Amino acid sequence: MTPKKFAYFAPASLKEAIQLLRVNEDAKVLAGGQSLIALMKLRLAAPAALVDITKTGDLLSYIREGKGHLEVGALTTHDTLERSKIINKKFPILSDAASKIGDQQIRNRGTIGGSCCHADPAADLPTALTALESEFVVRGVKGKRVIPQSKFFVDTFTTSIAKDEILTEIQIPHTPPKSGSAYIKHSRREGDFAIVGVGAVVTVGPKKVCRDVRVSLGAVASTPIRAKSAERHLKGKTLDEGNIAEAAERANEEADPPSDMHGSRQYRLDMIKVFARRALNLALSRAR
């Protein structure tokens, strides 16, 4: 199918882009187009105008050190994340997630910002970023504001970004030494959307005691969520197989998964436990 008629703008600056979003009824940001164009071709979305932010002079593709956090530009592609040395070293959870998105063509064009703004609860990067307690920098007419992760994802396909705001950067707080992270997903084929996606970050204290732990789940609620009960269970305990398995048993308590042809609600509830355990073990194995 072909999309409905739409206007296309390729503004030269972010400022102009924000203006275009403001004045054009029903305008949408176009980043990598890997979700938006597909929806438009199926006519599930029919924006009147697209504002392409990939051609502005403001470079939004970068990975750099900030104050206490790593800064990732919103237009950084999945492929760049997957291959970035600094990401691989500090946040393997993100390269895990990026490397399992769709296929290479999609990873070449799809962006971290687009994935977050699209807010598909089954998407991989939002789940991974949820375990990292990331923050989201958006720019609008009134300037810049920072949205904490807990406020960013509102509902399926809905974020707290206003219509005339643009996500410019994602800030990922550094984890303390002896932290490890991992993301794994259960999918039918390599690169399919998650039936269940689990992100885990653990920080190991003295005597292998769990100083901190965060477990995030994708595809099991209207937004990515944290498995708080599992986290509570593990925190302060020795990070051994038994405790991890026990915590994982609690990982589905906050979940409210949907059913579809690849996984029923019950199957997803069961798989959360399996993948939470595997993700925690993998994260722990990476804690250095």
Added chain:
Amino acid sequence: MRLHKKGLSTLTKLVREEPALWMGHPLKRKEDRRLLTGLGKFVDDIKLPGMAYAAILRSPYAHARILGIDVSKAERLEGVVCTLVGEEVAKLTDPFLQISSPPANKLKDYCLAVGKVHFAGEPVAAVVAETRSTAEDALELIDAEYEAVDHVLDAKEALKPGAPVIHEEVGSNVVFRGKWDYGDINAAMKQADKVVKKTLHFHRFSSTPIENNAVLAQYDKATGFLNVYSNNQMPMFCIPWVSFALKFPSNRIRMVTGDVGGGFGTKIISYPYIVLISLLAMRSGRPVKWIETRTEHLSAANHGNERMFEVEIPVKNDGTILGLKVKAWDDCGAYTRYEPAGATIWAQVTPGCYRFKNFQMEFLQVMTSKCPVGPNRGYSRMQHLWMIERSVDIVARELGLDPTEVRLKNFIRPEEMPYVTPSGGVYDGGNYPESLSRVLKLIDYWRWRKEQVEERKKGRLIGIGISTILDSGTNNFGQVKITNPENPFSGNSEGARISIDGLGGIQVALGTSPQGQGHETFASQVVADEFGVSPDQVTVLMGFDSAVNPYSHQSGAYASRCAVMGTGALLGAAKKVKEKAAKIAAHVLKADPESIEFKEGHAVDRDSGRKIPLWQIGNIAWVNNVLLPEGMEPGLVAIHFWRPDFGLPDEKWRLNQTLTYSYQSHAAVIEMDPETGKFKILKYAIVDDCGKQINPMIVEGQVHGAAAHGIGAAMYENFEYDEDGQLKSSTLVDYLVPTALEVPDLVTESMETPSLFAPKGIKGVGEGGGTPISAIANAVEDALTPYGVEISDSHQNPQRIYELIVKKRKKM
């Protein structure tokens, strides 16, 4: 029998010097240069002056009465050329030809739904506009009003009294009911040490060609011709459907196909779209193009037959299978567009590769409110073969025998060839035990069996699955007389033309309408050998054009028939051309025509060694024709139609339903993750035997493609409907086609047992019989031995496997 190991090594080490014979040579495909450089000529590449575009409105309901369709708003949209709705179609056309016997043949099928919709996705209205997107915009402006009525999604449910009747004019949902009964199944039951009973289900999937259906129709007012550019797989076979429906004379319908992005059977029943787009072209006075979307293709083009089986297998304790008693329910969806052919086609391979003589099949074909089925790689046989191969493994498990042992015990022996099956099939040679032993060696079966035991102790679940199936090819249309003796079809035929022009150029045209299989290549090889030239010197016309190519109304790319039928026709045409060329050469050389040979581009007199080049013969034949022998007709061209020796069904429905019976053995080693139900293939091996190979590289490609398709069906591809009759897998996000990452490395080996009946001993190849579907089902059940889980479905969905494990765990 000649064995040659294939694989990458032979592909990279292509012989440069010319072989003595081109037949058997892994010649690079002639088609690939244009296809790989983007120069292929597909329907969507054609642009005719004044062309407009069509889009189709489809039913959102599985079963509903159409209360009204208001197109007035759509017609007012700027850029809209015309519209068409079902009621108009009912006036303009006749319902499509049906090949069922009464009362199922009363079914009224039109290119747009008339009065009622019968499945979600059925076309109800069409728009022609200046652009494709305007046509799609206009669809949104059509007000279609429906009244939903009860639908039925399950074949057994559809048989119950009070079930919704999909086509009232038929009176019930039954298309065909038939009983095949051979030997004495009751006696076999009495003799048996044990009767194994199982209920099995073969799921719905299809073939997902990379190019969807496409039609471009042009009604030429000046000549009165209807020119149809499409990617239909049997363009001349479907002429009766098109001509009768449109009430348009067949001798003014020109069917053209070009490059086609795969068909696999799914493009055989595209005739409703050919009729629809033709009607739109006539109504608008413009050439009209329609390119099917992927969602349209998945939800409404053609699904494979879904089938349920109740199986009873009388066996001896030593593993001897005494017979097979089966009841089958075949779900053919909402229309019979090639059916009930599928209700008999399975009987091409009634006993599979096995010797049992006692066989009974009660077969019911039933309509449901789902997408109509149509031919699909391995059509109707793969369901049957899956049932047999699953049954053999179940027998082995229940008797505590190794599945390979049961197979070896029951295989038809090579010395029994040609073997006549209970239903009259004549297997044209082969060595099934050898094929199985080779595949066991390739996969290292006995080492895996040991490893499996060791790994189980460590908690790893390894499964090994074997399957040997038949891949029958070149069908005898006489088999459709089983379902309706009145059907005016029997046998099979194909046409070829060879010409040598006045400059010595050799040109070949075939009726086979290729879909990507490499017909230009194989035909060049066959003809090159006949004339002693290189394949580069033989030009084969691409695609098909009924105004240019010779054809029979059985021409087309289906039933793994083209290599066999094409070669038969080519050899016949070559013989005619050579006979005439030899006479001309003999006349010039003052030699005996009998002693003329064709070598290195020349006609050579074997006796004197004198020769003349082909171009000189062509020159004399066409433009220097005073030099022709006295009384000889000018020209150097011949058309030949070839047909195999086929018969009709006898009173017990016995007949040889195909000419060739290739076979393959597959072996899969998998590792199961019992925590998720997901598994991966660790190793996969295939031994194929399709008789003499014309081009081993093409054969290997076909073997790989069929294996990938079967792996897809076994592990990923499934058409599932929700309770409302909506297809859940209507995009490629949910209809999961395996990619390069899912298809394991395939270790392949070939045997070459010449066909006893087909020209040059070749056999059809390419469908593969869905072998991986049973090899993988068998491997999954084998892996789950510690849980005692039984696999009764052809589709191995991780969730379902997981649930089976959980159920067993609870009992443990």
